[in-house]
Amino acid sequence: MAEYQTHQHDVLVIGAGGAGLRAAIEASAMGVSVGVVTKSLLGKAHTVMAEGGIAAALANVDDRDNWKVHFADTMRGGQYLNNPRMAQLHAQEALARVRELEAWGALFDRTPDGRILQRNFGGHKYPRLAHVGDRTGLEMIRTLQDHGVHTGIDVHMECTVLTLLTEGGRVVGAFGYDRERGRFKLFEAKAIVLATGGIGRAYKITSNSWEYTGDGLALAYHAGATLADMEFVQFHPTGMVWPPGVRGILVTEGVRGEGGVLTNKDGRRFMFDDIPALYKDTTADTPEEGWRYTQGDRSARRPPELLTRDHVARCIVREVREGRGSPHGGVFLDISWIKQRLSHAAEHIKKKLPSMYHQFKQLADIDITKEPMEVGPTTHYMMGGVQVDAETQMSSVPGLFAAGECAAGLHGANRLGGNSLSDLLVFGKRAGEHAASFAREHGAGHVDPHQVETAASEAVRPFERPPGGGPYQVQEELQEMMQNLVGIVRREEELTKALEEIRGLWQRARSVYVGGNREYNPGWHTALDLPSLLTVSEAITRAALDRKESRGAHFRDDFPSKDSAFAKFNIVVRKGPDAEMQVGREPVPEASPELRQIIEEMK
Amino acid sequence: METATFRIWRGDATGGRFQDYVTEVVPGMVVLDAIHDIQAKQANELALRWNCKAGRCGSCSAEINGMPKLMCMTRLSELPLAEPVIIEPLRSFPIIRDLVTDVSWNFQVKKRIKPFKPRKPDHEDGSWRMTQQDVNRVEEFHKCIECFLCQDVCHVLREHHLHDEFIGPRFFVHVAALEMHPLDTENRLEELRKTQGIGYCNITKCCTKVCPESIAITDNAIIPVKERVVDQFYDPLTRLFRIFRATAR
Numbered sequence: 001m002a003e004y005q006t007h008q009h010d011v012l013v014i015g016a017g018g019a020g021l022r023a024a025i026e027a028s029a030m031g032v033s034v035g036v037v038t039k040s041l042l043g044k045a046h047t048v049m050a051e052g053g054i055a056a057a058l059a060n061v062d063d064r065d066n067w068k069v070h071f072a073d074t075m076r077g078g079q080y081l082n083n084p085r086m087a088q089l090h091a092q093e094a095l096a097r098v099r100e101l102e103a104w105g106a107l108f109d110r111t112p113d114g115r116i117l118q119r120n121f122g123g124h125k126y127p128r129l130a131h132v133g134d135r136t137g138l139e140m141i142r143t144l145q146d147h148g149v150h151t152g153i154d155v156h157m158e159c160t161v162l163t164l165l166t167e168g169g170r171v172v173g174a175f176g177y178d179r180e181r182g183r184f185k186l187f188e189a190k191a192i193v194l195a196t197g198g199i200g201r202a203y204k205i206t207s208n209s210w211e212y213t214g215d216g217l218a219l220a221y222h223a224g225a226t227l228a229d230m231e232f233v234q235f236h237p238t239g240m241v242w243p244p245g246v247r248g249i250l251v252t253e254g255v256r257g258e259g260g261v262l263t264n265k266d267g268r269r270f271m272f273d274d275i276p277a278l279y280k281d282t283t284a285d286t287p288e289e290g291w292r293y294t295q296g297d298r299s300a301r302r303p304p305e306l307l308t309r310d311h312v313a314r315c316i317v318r319e320v321r322e323g324r325g326s327p328h329g330g331v332f333l334d335i336s337w338i339k340q341r342l343s344h345a346a347e348h349i350k351k352k353l354p355s356m357y358h359q360f361k362q363l364a365d366i367d368i369t370k371e372p373m374e375v376g377p378t379t380h381y382m383m384g385g386v387q388v389d390a391e392t393q394m395s396s397v398p399g400l401f402a403a404g405e406c407a408a409g410l411h412g413a414n415r416l417g418g419n420s421l422s423d424l425l426v427f428g429k430r431a432g433e434h435a436a437s438f439a440r441e442h443g444a445g446h447v448d449p450h451q452v453e454t455a456a457s458e459a460v461r462p463f464e465r466p467p468g469g470g471p472y473q474v475q476e477e478l479q480e481m482m483q484n485l486v487g488i489v490r491r492e493e494e495l496t497k498a499l500e501e502i503r504g505l506w507q508r509a510r511s512v513y514v515g516g517n518r519e520y521n522p523g524w525h526t527a528l529d530l531p532s533l534l535t536v537s538e539a540i541t542r543a544a545l546d547r548k549e550s551r552g553a554h555f556r557d558d559f560p561s562k563d564s565a566f567a568k569f570n571i572v573v574r575k576g577p578d579a580e581m582q583v584g585r586e587p588v589p590e591a592s593p594e595l596r597q598i599i600e601e602m603k
Numbered sequence: 604m605e606t607a608t609f610r611i612w613r614g615d616a617t618g619g620r621f622q623d624y625v626t627e628v629v630p631g632m633v634v635l636d637a638i639h640d641i642q643a644k645q646a647n648e649l650a651l652r653w654n655c656k657a658g659r660c661g662s663c664s665a666e667i668n669g670m671p672k673l674m675c676m677t678r679l680s681e682l683p684l685a686e687p688v689i690i691e692p693l694r695s696f697p698i699i700r701d702l703v704t705d706v707s708w709n710f711q712v713k714k715r716i717k718p719f720k721p722r723k724p725d726h727e728d729g730s731w732r733m734t735q736q737d738v739n740r741v742e743e744f745h746k747c748i749e750c751f752l753c754q755d756v757c758h759v760l761r762e763h764h765l766h767d768e769f770i771g772p773r774f775f776v777h778v779a780a781l782e783m784h785p786l787d788t789e790n791r792l793e794e795l796r797k798t799q800g801i802g803y804c805n806i807t808k809c810c811t812k813v814c815p816e817s818i819a820i821t822d823n824a825i826i827p828v829k830e831r832v833v834d835q836f837y838d839p840l841t842r843l844f845r846i847f848r849a850t851a852r
Binding site for chain 2: 041046048099100107108110112132133135138139142147150155157209242243244245246249250358364470471476516519520521524
């Protein structure tokens with residue numbers, strides 16, 4: 001019999017980034033007991049890295065903005081594979097969620113008349129992102145954290161969940177371990193909210209930290225939930241490319257929002273060379289017009305650097321592949337050129353982009369007020385995830401909810417910058433609220449000791465095996481393989497090869513050996529993360545194989561165009577009865593007549 | 604290829620020792636890269652915390668050649684690599700294992716600080732008007748990434764272990780951020796004086812020196828809150844006024 005500590009909560013939230021904390025705060029406000037499990041210390045989640053801002057149609061800077069425009073922008077960005085009801089709720093409720101943060105102590109940059117300032121961002125028609133310089137995520141997570149700790153939430157720091165426990169299809173608890181001592185923990189819960197964020201660690205070059213191994217997606221999948229849109233992985237166009245240790249670390253889109261331009265080694269602004277038809281009318285014709293747009297000229301159209309992320313990333317890949325890249329295999333991103341336009345350019349850059357200034361100065365010895373940065377695409381965000389009900393955020397498993405990056409639906413085929421932080425707040429709140437209602441309406445379930453025993457014995461197996469291959473090697477090979485075969489540009493043979501390799505890596509993951517003991521042992525933690533990474537990698541690959549077209553973040557070299565037949569469905573994966581991964585197609589949720597009209601009017 | 608030696612503290616609460624690891628060095632590398640390399644190839648179970656690798660999350664705090672620093676922001680080119688690079692865990696907190704310490708005390712301290720309490724919204728939609736100038740005054744404090752390097756270096760905690768009577772520079776910054784928040788209406792000065800030990804700080808500015816976010820902890824946070832405490836509790840006129848006010852009631 002395995003030894004474990006038992007904790008009881010009405011609602012258990014797994015993950016303590018923006019979505020998890022917002023869900024916990026809401027559930028707690030509904031009067032139920034709430035526990036939060038986080039792999040790291042509180043306040044360290046990836047939300048902290050969000051730079052640009054929170055998208056909400058407050059219309060503080062441009063009074064033409066409203067939720068309908070935000071909704072239409074989100075749908076257009078997602079190539080209409082989004083769940084329209086989620087996109088509507090998001091656009092409508094983001095305003096209140098931002099104001100609420102201010103009521104909890106967040107301090108946003110201000111307009112001259114003292115309201116929340118909003119900035120331009122790719123794909124958003126009007127300046128829409130409430131922000132604090134380029135450290136909006138830090139402000140948001142600290143505000144939620146400081147507010148949350150006073151609401152009676154129990155936080156289990158440095159704890160990882162290994163499996164969800166179910167009873168007759170409904171979720172009744174979770175089982176995991178604490179990193180510090182390696183002790184097992186059983187969490188009995190009436191409802192569970194997954195808020196585990198992304199999957200970046202499945203790739204070699206990523207902006208994500210070690211935590212983002214797709215735990216929530218894998219937990220939900222193995223508990224019987226449906227995953228959707230897994231082929232849509234966002235590669236952010238601008239990550240650092242040098243030095244090697246920081247390759248992949250994000251360079252905010254805010255740099256381009258403030259007037260930064262992308263150039264190749266010949267100094268050409270290559271983004272002007274390829275502007276997609278869908279955006280032709282809303283993109284600047286000349287550098288002059290683009291500059292005026294970034295400086296708030298309402299009659300100007302946006303520069304092509306602010307086209308959607310998938311497009312910008314592919315243009316950069318093209319430049320590098322065709323030999324026009326920068327010395328370290330990227331392209332140049334230059335904000336220093338604005339000194340030609342502004343007399344106080346250096347101060348302006350430091351004020352608007354302090355973290356970027358700091359990051360490049362310290363890590364790459366580059367003064368961004370004087371010289372260009374070198375940037376290239378980095379795995380950034382998972383549009384797909386657990387399929388959820390738009391209103392409640394409940395998955396197909398009763399009692400299991402998902403919010404934020406680990407949930408699917410809002411972003412469709414491509415997410416707009418700034419829509420992530422607002423997503424966390426809007427749907428974190430909804431998930432917390434509905435999980436609390438579910439917990440109230442349903443009594444505690446019964447935990448099957450057999451499920452617990454299986455999970456526990458599975459978890460300690462890496463210590464019991466004969467010394468052999470370590471977990472880091474398997475993880476590294478998986479990352480390398482996904483980067484090469486299931487990356488920005490995909491094709492059938494490579495995807496099929498990837499599936500084969502995943503099968504081999506599963507075998508090796510099942511035989512990894514870990515030395516030492518269970519106390520704060522990162523080797524063991526890495527070994528236990530492998531099954532999640534492999535599950536999501538397989539789901540991404542299978543979905544990518546099935547979508548035989550190019551749309552949003554998913555680009556197929558062998559099917560380089562959009563195919564209207566594929567516009568009608570989302571690809572879903574589920575665990576089959578024989579434990580094989582099944583791929584299916586489901587019609588995209590239909591938009592209400594009102595929403596259809598908005599889409600048509602703003603197309 | 605060039606190599607460097609890293610002398611890393613390995614052990615747990617019962618004791619430990621330094622162990623040397625030799626690893627390859629490439630241009631642009633930071634300490635965290637070297638430690639990761641050692642962990643992946645030579646010491647799979649070497650315990651450390653890290654997340655963002657960009658100085659944003661404050662997880663990878665350690666003492667590098669005796670200086671509290673973030674491992675992800677310390678470039679090898681800043682260090683004399685002819686000598687072994689000494690990497691130790693933070694000393695002001697109990698050891699868990701290797702470079703990981705038990706920093707939970709910090710989270711408990713924060714929970715005891717009175718939360719933000721805003722004035723009534725200025726508008727019906729729940730919003731307020733604030734000038735950028737007012738926001739700028741506290742913005743600096745909001746940059747804190749909770750790496751706890753300031754707590755580590757503060758002699759009140761490091762040498763005198765007054766964790767029960769003193770909240771440390773990190774939380775003076777937090778209190779300052781709340782006290783100077785343009786909307787806040789709460790008063791936290793009495794606790795600062797009585798239970799949070801503001802008086803123990805003798806402004807040696809060690810905390811300011813190690814702050815990776817370059818927050819002027821002593822000058823902009825601690826000294827102003829010290830002054831507020833003095834104004835409220837020790838200024839003769841204010842005291843007189845308080846007595847009158849109490850009598851009048």
